[in-house]
Amino acid sequence: MTVTDDRTAAEAAATDTTRVRLMRQIMPTDRDTDVIRLYVDPEPATLDADKFDIGASRAALEANAIATRMQNAARGVRAVHPEQILSRTAFVVRAGETMSFGSYFNAFPASYWRRHTVVSEVRLTVRLEGAGGSVIVYRSMANGRSQRVDSATVTGAEGEFAFDLPLKPFTDGGWYWYDVVGTDNDVVVASAEWTAEVPAEQAPAGTVTIGITTMNRQDFCAKLLRQLGDAEELEGCLDEVVVMEQGTQLVTDSEHFAGAQAALGDRLRIIEQGNIGGSGGFARAQYEGLKAGRSTYVMMLDDDVECETEGIVRAVTFGDLCRTTTIVGGHMFSIYQKTQLHSFGEKVSPYTFWWGSAPGVVGAWDLGERNLRSTRWLHARVDVDYNGWFMCLIPSEVLRTIGLSLPLFIKWDDSEYGLRAKEAGFPTVSLPGAAVWHVPWTDKNDALDWQAYFHVRNRFIAALMHSKYPRGGRMVQESLNHQIKHLVSMQYSTVELRHKALEDVLAGPDRLHEVLGSTLPELKELVKGFDDATLLSDPADFPEVRRHRLARKGKEPSPVISGRAATLQALIQPIRQLRAPREGAQAHPEAEIPAQDAKWHKIARYDSALVSLPDGSAAAFYRRDRGRFLDLVKRTVAIHRELATHWDDLAEQYRAAMGDLTSPETWERTFSPWLDQSPPAAEDLDG
Secondary structure: OOEEEOOOOOHHHHHEEEEEEEEEEOOOOOHHOOOOHHHOEOOOOOOOOOOOHOOOOOOOOOHHHHHHHHHHHHHHOOOOHHHHOOOOOOOOEEOOOOEEEOOOOOOHHHHHHHHOOOOOOOEEEEEEEEEOOOOEEEEEOOOOOOOEEEEEEOOEEEEEEEOOOEEOOOOOOOOEEEEEEOOOEEOOOOEEEEEEEEHHHHOOOOOOEEEEOOOOOOOHHHHHHHHHHHHHHOOOOOOEEEEEOOOOOOOOHOOOOOHHHHHHHHHEEEEEEOOHHHHHHHHHHHHHHHHHHEEEEEEOOOOOOOOOOHHHHHHHHHHHHHHHHEEEEEEEEEEEOOOOEEOOOEOOOOOOOOOOEEEOOOOOOOOOOOOHHHHHHEEOOOOOEEEOEEEEEEEHHHHHHHHOOOOOOOHHHHHHHHHHHHHHHHHHHHEEEEEEEEOOHHHHOOOOOOHHHHHHHHHHHHHHOOOHHHHHHHHHHHHHHHHHHHHHOHHHHHHHHHHHHHHHHHOOOOOOOOOOOHHHHHHHHOOOOOHHHEEOHHHHHHHOOOOOOOHHHHHHOOOOOOOHHHHHHHHHHHHHHHHHOOOOOOOOOOOOHHHHHOOOOHHHOOEEEEEEEOOOOOEEEEEEOOOHHHHHHHHHHHHHHHHHHHHHHHHHHHHHHHHHHOOOHHHHHHHHHHHOOOOOOOOOOOO
């Protein structure tokens, strides 16, 4: 946090407050035009229709957005040119144009500051260079409607303007932002910052240790390290970057590492340890942060992200000023489509115990096509249960109080931690203006391959620890339903993985630490030989497709069906599996199904099929096996009956074990083979 107090010492002492910077105007590094619409917005604000008028479904929202985009297209699209970016903080508005800073990275998320921090009023200070240039301040309400608040115009060659803005009206949502107008001359927006008077005892800046777990992504990781090292804004805020190296292709061997090491200097530490998963890597970062004893926060950061480093400063500043100790997370944009907002706020549904976007959030929203000021749903404050550990700031106080990550290897470690923190009185905030660019999980195959085991096992463990519903609500029934879907889809390896996951849940919590490093090799061995797990990248390696009959009226089965049709297929397809497979289906696939169409009700219509991966890199030759189907159905029904019967006893076991599983002392024993790389402890781990 930057202190910007310009009062006399006597004035400050009299009020016992000080003025601090909350956030500042920023521009993209390297003049990156792929992301410029997240920083400035040349388009007019055309608010989309109210949900009470058009409905709140995604289809209704997208239809309205398309109609609005067509209206905007008729007016023409205004470009932002790289040369308009003068520096990290300065931007030039051309004569006769208006540029809005009501953008993701430069608008002020007033409702979040109003709800969670001690700040009650902010001051926006804007410095313009250029005669006749004007700045106009706006605010929005939770329903997205905007209001003009104030304005000022440069009368000479330059001017600095300050606007004092209350946060009282932002209970449910809303932002502040400013537009700059160039009249007869170009206008340089030299700087803008949002400051506030806060109690003096909360003004000292918190500091952060950043933990990055990496495995065989050496170039990605090295580039991220260089980005952190080059970020001048992190000076005085960043204590250390700790990289948990768990792979065989080391980050230190990357051609980009030398530059990263030079930029970070003694703030960089590499720890080599065995592959104990993301949870093991991040738990090590948490452990090291507590052991060093100097950082206010430990930030979890994925190794394969690009980071807006100013967001780290904003997260620390926000955390410093929260009324109660708070976990502060960032949002996620797609690294492939950089203005597409992929994760804006996450919750765990209490009855189904499944993670997903918070109510009101629309996934994969492209701010390059539909700006912040025009997107109604972005103006309501979004409250969350947890934040993904692609970017998540955890106060050291929280780590000392509730412990470290559960030993889950991957999946559900971040969501479980958010739920555990919430139960202990520590909320999580996903803060607008703090974000990374990351590979979206929609482009992954993690529901079918070895990761399916961890999805299932860890979801059940988290539910046993935190669900308030008998037998976890719909957990057991939904799990059974999913197993049947995979069975009729000929995804037998996935069913075996999910079955093993449930067996290990029933075995109890005692061996979770012990098996951290051994489970993954066992899973890969388990699925060897399964057709659906045998992936080939060369199309020539597969036999040709031979249909068993012509498509009805020349039309292939649609991957999109109604709810009634899905119910009918759910009744028919399990029965169809009792028949012997059609002659020839074992030798030749009956269909070729692209990943985006590979829905269970479509695959289940065939006795064999070529099915591709979501990333397009390979495909598998699925083949129906009646004997295997019958065996797996029996085992599936039996294990789900056992889960339902013993749910209460299991929940008691897992809840009783939580403290030991997550304690620094238990994790220290897990880390013991690699602890000689740690520096001497500054203080006891218990604080």
